[in-house]
Amino acid sequence: MDRKYNQDNAFEQFLREELQDHRMYPADNVWKKIRTDIHGNPAWPALTVISLLIIVGLTVSTLLITPTARQFNFDTSNLNKIEKQMVEQRMHAPSPKEAYYHAIEPQHLTQHAIKQSMATEARDATANAAIPTIETGIKNEWQMAGVNMKNTITAQQLIPVVKEENTPAVVAEKTDLETVAEKAWSGNITKIALAAAPEKTPLHINLSDEKLIPAVNRSLQFPITNKRIGFQFYITPSTSYRSLSDAEVKEIVQPNNNAISPAQNLPLALSYTAGVNEVVRHRPAMGLEVGLAALYNINTRLKFKAGVQLNIRQYHIETFRSANGIATISLLNNGSIENLNMFSSYNNTVGYKQEQLNNKSYQVAVPLGVQWDIFKGKQFGISAEATVQPTYSFNSSVFLLSTDYKNYTDGNDFVRRWNVNTSAGIHINFKSGSNQWQLGPQIRYQHLPTYTNRYPIKEYLMDYGIRLAYTKQR
């Protein structure tokens, strides 16, 4: 350098040579500001999640909300047994072949009704009787539809029969199928035709029946009871705390560094005797939880809860802005240490300006749990709730403490995406009709460390909040 400078008129050249390759690394927010200036604010990802919540909520409610039995004129008290059987049948949906034979069933009426109407139709059919072949079998399929149509016309008259007999055992289930076919068609339909028909148009008859026989279908489609279902919207402003554990730093990272000579320039902690909790200056900050859930009444006091929720968690880090330095992250790799050097302009202990960083993360979680009514009055009550929440962190903006505790650097690449949280709370309930409001404290704890297992400083998050929930019981 001196040699270069001492050449004649070399001052400018000296400066250029020395400084031409000098680089400084700007803070992350510079690019964010540039991007915002050029492209505008990026869409807040939470909006997508909220849209998703609404779509899920609407879908679930559409699927679960069916007309109630009160909308029909039937005296359902007399039909409880039928209803149960129908529900069972729906839960055990028949195979295509069974569906065909079920379609032959004259709307699950009594054997007596079948005989009456079938006999009439059989007489008509006998008049047009042809040699029973496969073709005639197909034709008869149309006729079968016709039979059902006729049954439709008489369906409303037939319903009282159901009530009278009160044991309208489903014919197809109790009666041998072949016998039914023989009785119904008395030689008009052969076994061949019956066997062939369902494979050709197995669902045709069902569909036509449902379209053509609304009255009968109503008698068949007893709504599955949904009084047990409730929908809940809740919001929980909270304060986020964190706990740090540096056991692995002391056990694995520091002994390794001690064993290596200082000449190798490996990171050494500020003070081996000081724990990480004494070195950092973190402050809790406000977070938020918003969610939608469905509640299923297992019994009068216990409800099962499932839903989807969005969480925003954050805490503040007090640090100093400093000249660009190297932040060394020691990562665990099957018992050995890998040192990763990253640029950092935030120093934990010294700098030219005090700075506050926000460790913020957005999470989507699926709470699964129970709600227990401890005390249940007419309007007021007390309930407790506990849920387990598989959680996905989808947009984090976090700063990682270097393992020598000296610097903070960008930690987004180290964030554990999938995690498990649990939450518990106790609420005061206020009930008005089918509406219920809940208010009470809640605690939420993150079970796995925020960062991946390779990062030796373990961080666990806790949220303390006040939960406000609105439940609409159906």
Next chain:
Amino acid sequence: MTEQSILAGCLNNDPSAQRELYNRYSPKMLSVCYRFANSREDAEDMLQEGFIKVFTQMHTFQNKGAFEGWIRRIIVHTCINFLKKNKKFSNSIDLDQADYLEVREETMPSVMQARQIIECIRLLPLGYRTVLNLYAMEGYSHKEIADMLDIEESTSRSQYTRAKSMLEAILIKKRIIEQPREKFSWAAAFKQ
């Protein structure tokens, strides 16, 4: 990504190409800004303004010279405008009274050599520093500097001479360079 594909992406306003371009040139450009600025925050503000201009004026680049040179010119002009706009660059104070200003050398931290030189440059009064940066580092002529800073060409020359001697003194004091040996003069020898 090649520079051509980055440029093509930037012309299409592609954020990933812009990010790539920023990642590639921002460290060098921040170093330039830092030499002009009073603080790192100011330097980052200059860098931000400069890159916004780069991205919005990308279509004016005509592939006639090096792209880095084009960016550098934009950044330097942005720095000058920033200093003027924020009234941190004042001809009446800096350029005329700089001789009487005290240089606080003790504030210079001990860091790497290039950085050390930059910190030495930053010890100079703002007016001196600006002229020195433009002339010695960026290669502008005194006429161009006079136009940019709205000063006389002679003022630019004199300020540069003073800035240069002041910087030499600081570098010598900091032992970054040695005192240049004076040329042997027979006349001086006879006088003695």
